[in-house]
Amino acid sequence: MRRKTVGYLFVLPILVLIxxxxxxxxxxxxxxxxxxxxxxxxxGPFVGLQNYRIIFAEPVFWQGLRNSVIWALGNLAVQxxxxxxxxxxxxxxxxxxxxxxxxxxxxxxxxxxVVAICARWLLLPTMGPINxxxxxxxxxxxxxxxxxxxxxxxxTLIALNSWKFFPFGTLLILAALQTIPAQLYEAARxxxxxxxxxxxxxxxxxxxxxxxxxxxLAFVWNFNIFDLIWxxxxxxxxxxxxxxxxxxxxxxxxxxxxGEASSIAVIIMxxxxxxxxxxxxxxxxxxxxxIIAQ
Amino acid sequence: xxxxxxxxxxxxxxxxxxxxxxxxxxxxYVAFSSFKPLKEIMTIRPAxxxxxxxxxxxxTLLLARTPIxxxxxxxxxxxxxxxxxxxxxxVLACLGGYSLARYRYRGRELLGRMMLFxxxxxxxxxxxxxxxxxxxxxxxxxxxxxxxxxxxxxxPFCTWLLSSFFxxxxxxxxxxxxxxxxxGLTIFYRIVxxxxxxxxxxxxxxxFITAWGEYMFALILLMTSAQRxxxxxxxxxxxxxxIEWGPLLAxxxxxxxxxxxxxxxxxxxxxxxxxxxxVKG
Numbered sequence: 001m002r003r004k005t006v007g008y009l010f011v012l013p014i015l016v017l018i019x020x021x022x023x024x025x026x027x028x029x030x031x032x033x034x035x036x037x038x039x040x041x042x043x044g045p046f047v048g049l050q051n052y053r054i055i056f057a058e059p060v061f062w063q064g065l066r067n068s069v070i071w072a073l074g075n076l077a078v079q080x081x082x083x084x085x086x087x088x089x090x091x092x093x094x095x096x097x098x099x100x101x102x103x104x105x106x107x108x109x110x111x112x113x114v115v116a117i118c119a120r121w122l123l124l125p126t127m128g129p130i131n132x133x134x135x136x137x138x139x140x141x142x143x144x145x146x147x148x149x150x151x152x153x154x155x156t157l158i159a160l161n162s163w164k165f166f167p168f169g170t171l172l173i174l175a176a177l178q179t180i181p182a183q184l185y186e187a188a189r190x191x192x193x194x195x196x197x198x199x200x201x202x203x204x205x206x207x208x209x210x211x212x213x214x215x216x217l218a219f220v221w222n223f224n225i226f227d228l229i230w231x232x233x234x235x236x237x238x239x240x241x242x243x244x245x246x247x248x249x250x251x252x253x254x255x256x257x258x259g260e261a262s263s264i265a266v267i268i269m270x271x272x273x274x275x276x277x278x279x280x281x282x283x284x285x286x287x288x289x290x291i292i293a294q
Numbered sequence: 295x296x297x298x299x300x301x302x303x304x305x306x307x308x309x310x311x312x313x314x315x316x317x318x319x320x321x322x323y324v325a326f327s328s329f330k331p332l333k334e335i336m337t338i339r340p341a342x343x344x345x346x347x348x349x350x351x352x353x354t355l356l357l358a359r360t361p362i363x364x365x366x367x368x369x370x371x372x373x374x375x376x377x378x379x380x381x382x383x384x385v386l387a388c389l390g391g392y393s394l395a396r397y398r399y400r401g402r403e404l405l406g407r408m409m410l411f412x413x414x415x416x417x418x419x420x421x422x423x424x425x426x427x428x429x430x431x432x433x434x435x436x437x438x439x440x441x442x443x444x445x446x447x448x449x450p451f452c453t454w455l456l457s458s459f460f461x462x463x464x465x466x467x468x469x470x471x472x473x474x475x476x477x478g479l480t481i482f483y484r485i486v487x488x489x490x491x492x493x494x495x496x497x498x499x500x501x502f503i504t505a506w507g508e509y510m511f512a513l514i515l516l517m518t519s520a521q522r523x524x525x526x527x528x529x530x531x532x533x534x535x536x537i538e539w540g541p542l543l544a545x546x547x548x549x550x551x552x553x554x555x556x557x558x559x560x561x562x563x564x565x566x567x568x569x570x571x572x573v574k575g
Binding site for chain 1: 306309310313314316317318321323327336337339340386390392394398399402412414416417420421423424425427442443449450453503506507508509510514525526528529532539542543550553554557562565568
């Protein structure tokens, strides 16, 4: 056998798997969104854009879209800023830093179901330890219903999700920081630069491009999160935390309308693709900066 | 050391201390609480340490089994699915990673990039079609379906990780073995495998962790309670009328334990692998 053929053969199983689990569903989602599929039936009649019309007429969809955007942007804001600070600290050569870096990653590997159960218990309004300590230290005057009140459920979920995913941003930003030669900082220090100047003149321009990319990755990942929201609030109270992924699950598996669920999925796909194009084509950092970063 | 340097170092340690407390305190609190009797868990005046430590929560969870509340079985199912995923992922990722690292062919660069960029794919899209696909194949409610999906989720990153490990092994070693008459698989087994062992362990741990904690696909693909994985099983306990927090906290700890044990010794390689990936991608 020729060497080339062997090379192809070795990646073939992965290619097949990706085609079956990612690409084929992508195409069938688009197809399903054009059919009326009663649950359990293999194939219903072709209905054109009717599923889309139904979805667009439902206020729940528009609320879900708004929730999703708030959710994704809120998470993004927290997950880019705080990890940036932590990554800068972890980039120093300090004693025991390897162990610290490892421990910081733990929230990320902890299953969502564990985070959800612990958070629900810790945040209980009357019996929850967090309320107890907040009252005791005088931070709040009355017990707070974090997950049960309309205005607080979403910010609380964003905080919980960001707690779970901050290690990811931290690690990637740390990776970017490690590409900067230490001599640059030493030279700047000799010239009398303060830490803030070091950050704005060296760190930020050099890692900007990578952080830019991490921003997009974080946006997409957060946008798609289903498990944590479903396990903590199921989209409640009053649909205030019902993002589009939660709505897709509810539509397909609770109210049994897979056709409409598929059309929401297609809308998500178009939306994220549009965000990606705008993000990288129009808002991307200038060419010059990119060359420096490389 | 100048005073400014001392100030900088102490700020660093302060930030690290805050981060560590923020990361660890919920786990430690939950760990201690899982040994508390119910009246200390459900109280308006909770304490950090249990007054009367008890194993009752763990006993309830592990010994008071009913067909729909069979946590030991759920743990066993999770181990089965996770180990299946790990093995399948490793076989595919070793082959694929080796191919990307050693063979030259058209589209190789593109394939390598795809392994990372596939993670921008919105997985929520898969919900309906993956359910329909396995339903058509009569594979709903099987662990095999989960293993396939989890492998697809883990294999691109593992392939990428392993290809970078394989690239670090000088090809001369393999060529020398070939001159000595060794065959393909022997070379891989005797030379590549031992040298890439940290990479293979890390890829394996990644696949295991991915499968161990996954909830969404388990929720849609598994139907009967006997098939449930541990995250799914534990989550169903919270949907009951009366939530028993004690056993839930105990169960949370039993789910965390394997991933942490799996991860901490390999954290160094994880971090190195991700850092290499981030810089290239």
